[in-house]
Amino acid sequence: MTRPAADAQVSLGVNRLLVVSAGGTAVENCQNLRDALAGITGTAMNPYVLRLEPGEYDCETSTVVMKSHVDLEGSGEGVTRVFGNPTVDSLGVIDLADEMEIRFVTVESTGGHTAVSATTGESRITNATLISAGAAVASYGLLAKSSATVRIAGSSIKGATHGVSLQGTSAATIHRSTVEGPASGGIVMEAGTGAVLADSQLINGFAAAAGAALTCLYSYDGNLAELNAACSPPPP
Amino acid sequence: MKRRPFKLTTLLALVLGLASLGAEAQVSLGVNRLLVVSAAGSATQNCTGLRDTLAGITTTAADNPYVLRLEPGEYDCGATSLVMKSYVDLEGSGEGVTRVFGVPEGDPLVGDPEPAVVAMADQMELRFLTVEHLGDEGGTTDLCAAAAVSAGSGESRITHASLVAREALCNSCGLFTRTSATIRVADSSIKGDFEGILMQDGSSTVLVRGSTVEGANGTGVVFAGAGDVVLLAHSQLIHGFDTTQGGDLTCLYSYDGNLAELNSGCSPP
Numbered sequence: 001m002t003r004p005a006a007d008a009q010v011s012l013g014v015n016r017l018l019v020v021s022a023g024g025t026a027v028e029n030c031q032n033l034r035d036a037l038a039g040i041t042g043t044a045m046n047p048y049v050l051r052l053e054p055g056e057y058d059c060e061t062s063t064v065v066m067k068s069h070v071d072l073e074g075s076g077e078g079v080t081r082v083f084g085n086p087t088v089d090s091l092g093v094i095d096l097a098d099e100m101e102i103r104f105v106t107v108e109s110t111g112g113h114t115a116v117s118a119t120t121g122e123s124r125i126t127n128a129t130l131i132s133a134g135a136a137v138a139s140y141g142l143l144a145k146s147s148a149t150v151r152i153a154g155s156s157i158k159g160a161t162h163g164v165s166l167q168g169t170s171a172a173t174i175h176r177s178t179v180e181g182p183a184s185g186g187i188v189m190e191a192g193t194g195a196v197l198a199d200s201q202l203i204n205g206f207a208a209a210a211g212a213a214l215t216c217l218y219s220y221d222g223n224l225a226e227l228n229a230a231c232s233p234p235p236p
Numbered sequence: 237m238k239r240r241p242f243k244l245t246t247l248l249a250l251v252l253g254l255a256s257l258g259a260e261a262q263v264s265l266g267v268n269r270l271l272v273v274s275a276a277g278s279a280t281q282n283c284t285g286l287r288d289t290l291a292g293i294t295t296t297a298a299d300n301p302y303v304l305r306l307e308p309g310e311y312d313c314g315a316t317s318l319v320m321k322s323y324v325d326l327e328g329s330g331e332g333v334t335r336v337f338g339v340p341e342g343d344p345l346v347g348d349p350e351p352a353v354v355a356m357a358d359q360m361e362l363r364f365l366t367v368e369h370l371g372d373e374g375g376t377t378d379l380c381a382a383a384a385v386s387a388g389s390g391e392s393r394i395t396h397a398s399l400v401a402r403e404a405l406c407n408s409c410g411l412f413t414r415t416s417a418t419i420r421v422a423d424s425s426i427k428g429d430f431e432g433i434l435m436q437d438g439s440s441t442v443l444v445r446g447s448t449v450e451g452a453n454g455t456g457v458v459f460a461g462a463g464d465v466v467l468l469a470h471s472q473l474i475h476g477f478d479t480t481q482g483g484d485l486t487c488l489y490s491y492d493g494n495l496a497e498l499n500s501g502c503s504p505p
Contacts (some may be wrong), residue, residue, distance in 0.1 A: 069332070190483050
């Protein structure tokens, strides 16, 4: 019996649920992911799920640009890791699309810049870990820009300069998650952006421009001090 | 992170086994306890495939449970409720990619048949999908009593799911309970055109965590009689509640549609 090709993918049922193999090297595995994505076009009536096998997926310097109505589902945050080293902060290792979700996966930018980016439409991040580590002028766990709306639940987002960066008129709702950056770097927001944190932990605060709207509900900081509605801890 | 070895034999068996399956096929993984329902046909055919798969499960128990995994796609269940069975979970492929919908009609408040697209059973869970009652948009005008999901007895769970009921003449609710059901809802969205959750007079309990409950053009939670209990924790309640007929509603760490914190009685300050 011969070893399967490195770009093997398995179709369960009728090709709407595609399992991407992690049987090759980490670089080959990410190529499997790109190939699977390139072969499909999702619509509301014809959606897809790409299920990543447990393993590592090295996407190097090129962003995986997702498609609408195509979910990306790992096999667990602890066993499926997609990583890369994007050369700019404006696009992450993964770039989200309208009407799609990533879940049960860790996405990491190893050389700074951005782990996950979103430019337009509505997308979701559920039970995922986003990490951007390493030196860079801008290093975001999540970057939402233009008019993107991102709903986050049950996730952990950490960046070397900011956990979450909101630009343009983007918005984020964050539930039961942890957002972390360095000093005043949990969340950075441009004017015109909005974010709501509910039942979440915001570590090292935020930097919000005038005209940005940030609200915390039942949330707390890195010292487990409850945050007020404006996301500030009570005075000492 | 260590990479697990690629299981070639499993993969090949799966591929070979799938090669001859038709559009209405279902796939059995493992030992027939995890059944993948195809979405290859029309939306109506897909729901028929789901019903057929469910009908084929004749014996279930705590030590003989099943999961029906729905492929990404649409499942049109028409005017007949999908009545689930105990110990059979219904698992979609994601709230945004798996949608089960229909237009069953009937108002149990006056003794009519089941009005819900999916009727829950004891010891089962709905997860990772959207269930939607189309209401009048389904082509039947003056539809009375529309529900996305209902539960009448036993204990069931709804996790990472979206329940939606569109406009109907009378009641239109995301979740409808009657008699003595206990339902645990987590990380979900429940939205009805008239009521988010409608509790019929009985002794049902709904525990909601990390979710949003909304009555889009009506009321978030409505009690049609005394004896029912709803607890919302870490959740959002949009458009309030109605306990004029009785019922017991408690909120913990929850907030309304304007992001105002709710007190334990679920009222804003």
